[in-house]
Amino acid sequence: MTDVKKTIARVISLTTIAIIISLFLVSFALASRDGKMYPSNFSAGGISLANLNDEQAGAQLERIIPAKLGSLLQLKLPDKIIAIPIKECGISPDCDATLENINALLNQDRGAIGLIKHSVIRGQDHDINLIYRADKDLLYKQLVKTQTAYNKPAIDARILYDNGLLEYISHQNGYLINVDATMQNICNALQKGDLGPIEVSATIMYPRVKIDDIKTVKDVIGAYAIPVSSEQGEKGSNLSVASDKLNGVIIMPDETFPVRRNQPANDFYPLTKAVYNAVHQAGLKVTEQPGSTGGNDIYINNSLTTPVLLSAIMKDNKLLVRVFGCQTEAGKEIHLTTEETEVPSQVKVNTDTSLGPGQRKVKQEGKNGFTIRTYRIVTKDGHQLEKNLLAEEVHRGTDTIIVVGPNDPDK
Numbered sequence: 001m002t003d004v005k006k007t008i009a010r011v012i013s014l015t016t017i018a019i020i021i022s023l024f025l026v027s028f029a030l031a032s033r034d035g036k037m038y039p040s041n042f043s044a045g046g047i048s049l050a051n052l053n054d055e056q057a058g059a060q061l062e063r064i065i066p067a068k069l070g071s072l073l074q075l076k077l078p079d080k081i082i083a084i085p086i087k088e089c090g091i092s093p094d095c096d097a098t099l100e101n102i103n104a105l106l107n108q109d110r111g112a113i114g115l116i117k118h119s120v121i122r123g124q125d126h127d128i129n130l131i132y133r134a135d136k137d138l139l140y141k142q143l144v145k146t147q148t149a150y151n152k153p154a155i156d157a158r159i160l161y162d163n164g165l166l167e168y169i170s171h172q173n174g175y176l177i178n179v180d181a182t183m184q185n186i187c188n189a190l191q192k193g194d195l196g197p198i199e200v201s202a203t204i205m206y207p208r209v210k211i212d213d214i215k216t217v218k219d220v221i222g223a224y225a226i227p228v229s230s231e232q233g234e235k236g237s238n239l240s241v242a243s244d245k246l247n248g249v250i251i252m253p254d255e256t257f258p259v260r261r262n263q264p265a266n267d268f269y270p271l272t273k274a275v276y277n278a279v280h281q282a283g284l285k286v287t288e289q290p291g292s293t294g295g296n297d298i299y300i301n302n303s304l305t306t307p308v309l310l311s312a313i314m315k316d317n318k319l320l321v322r323v324f325g326c327q328t329e330a331g332k333e334i335h336l337t338t339e340e341t342e343v344p345s346q347v348k349v350n351t352d353t354s355l356g357p358g359q360r361k362v363k364q365e366g367k368n369g370f371t372i373r374t375y376r377i378v379t380k381d382g383h384q385l386e387k388n389l390l391a392e393e394v395h396r397g398t399d400t401i402i403v404v405g406p407n408d409p410d411k
Contacts, residue, residue, distance in 0.1 A: 350402070352404065
């Protein structure tokens with residue numbers, strides 16, 4: 001009986017060993033095959049690569065990707081989503097890098113453990129993310145165009161005076177697209193096969209006049225009325241249009257506002273005279289400079305410590321200009337300031353085959369750029385409460401370009 005049990009145990013052991021050896025041989029055979037052909041459970045971006053070699057798989061991706069995934073790069077702005085053709089951005093599928101990721105997964109280990117992992121991998125479906133490459137110079141130029149087209153300026157708060165009523169119009173924030181940060185966001189997304197919507201990096205732009213600055217309006221501190229002709233009083237006339245633009249303008253402390261510049265003096269005489277007298281009455285400073293088209297250009301400087309509201313109403317052949325004093329909280333002051341920041345130039349190294357190995361020369365000397373930012377500063381009792389960006393003006397420098405001979409180690 002004991003001999004029979006030993007025989008059975010020996011048979012079971014040999015059978016188990018045979019099965020294990022068979023599994024290893026099958027796994028080894030499949031692993032060897034997968035080194036040449038992709039398994040049936042592998043795809044890239046939803047495109048099957050079953051039973052294809054590297055060359056066939058690359059051709060498959062090049063052929064199907066444009067039709068399957070589209071040809072648009074989607075960018076998510078703070079208030080909208082826009083689409084740009086990927087060809088205009090220099091973006092194209094990087095099939096070689098995509099296949100390298102798949103091959104790295106298939107050949108991540110060797111030996112017995114690697115065969116076991118390979119068997120597990122083969123037992124699951126794998127859809128590998130596509131990788132895209134970008135021509136960074138072309139992408140950067142496209143983003144600069146996008147910045148120019150879609151930057152959104154902030155809108156100041158206003159007060160309109162009409163028929164004895166004051167209508168408050170709230171401010172609106174804007175935004176300024178950050179090209180460099182957005183480009184980095186896009187490059188990171190392309191490495192994951194993502195064409196969007198990709199978050200656009202943007203800086204919030206704040207208005208110079210907020211609704212809280214002007215929510216309390218004092219009595220009229222300056223006013224002047226002047227008769228106008230029926231033609232001047234007609235809607236759409238030069239004088240009527242200029243008056244409409246002036247109506248509701250807020251001038252912050254220490255700011256200067258142009259009432260009339262480079263316009264025919266006769267058309268605007270009633271407005272300039274009414275403004276001149278009203279703002280003088282209010283205690284504001286008025287300066288005049290010779291205009292290019294005759295007469296003087298007039299500039300108003302708010303020399304008070306609080307904002308002022310200008311109101312210009314055309315009614316019954318009469319132009320009435322009023323100046324309202326706008327008060328803020330006790331001890332609260334608002335002013336504008338500018339800051340300039342230098343932007344160092346970049347260094348680019350290009351290969352020049354006309355140079356010998358190890359040779360190099362400076363083809364272009366770089367020049368630093370600079371950025372000018374305007375801020376709205378709010379203080380109360382000498383303590384800063386707010387510092388909000390109103391505008392940013394970027395003056396781009398030029399890169400230093402160095403050309404080197406072939407095989408230069410710094411290239």
